[in-house]
Amino acid sequence: MVYGKHAVRAVLLARPAAVRRMILGGKERYHADLIKLARRSRLEPELLPWKDFLRLTELTDEDKHQGVAVFTEPRPILDEGHLDTLGDARIVLALDQINDPQNLGSILRTAAFFGADGVLILKNRSAEVTPRVARIAVGGADLVRIFRVTNLARSLKSLKGLGFWVYGLAERGDGRSGGARGDASSGRHARRRQPRRQRAAAAGRRRPPA
DSSP states (O other): OEESHHHHHHHHHHOGGGEEEEEEESOGGGGHHHHHHHHHTTOOOEEEOHHHHHHHHTOOGGGOOTTEEEEESOOOOBOGGGGGGGTTOSEEEEEESOOOHHHHHHHHHHHHHTTOSEEEEESSSSOOOOHHHHHHTTTHHHHSEEEEESOHHHHHHHHHHTTOEEEEEETTOOSSOOOOOOOTTTOOOOOOOOOSTTEEEEEEOOOOOO
């Protein structure tokens, strides 16, 4: 299930064929834009009284659902075997041990806003992409490709093989640049060891010379 106006809008835009049921609570005029978008994909939303909406979705007012929910097929989550699909990508985020759902949702939202092509998260020691995370991401979870990987270092090495440069960030950094240096052909880089907790890396294409 996906809930919240922005998260549901992203599903209707990115994978409408995955929607099996769309239910709305409250007045029809409040949902006019989503109803129009759903009907473009030949989906007919069900408008229900508020109490029936809450009963069917098992949501509460604390979930900030805005009276909007869709039941869908599982969101596609890719793995290390699909990294070669990023051959035309420019920006990929790699997240190390992001355990808090709020943080993961916020990162996915920001990644989508800034046009990231993919986000790597660990198969273990990472928050799951739950309905709550999707709601916090306000659409980002369906607008950015997500890869669950076993070994982050190996995955970054694979991205370097595709021509990416890798830059690292750490919450306890001292403000100095660790430098991710290399040349476009080898993809070699050098960087200082970072604290293991809450690390993130960004892989991006080098801008071609003017």
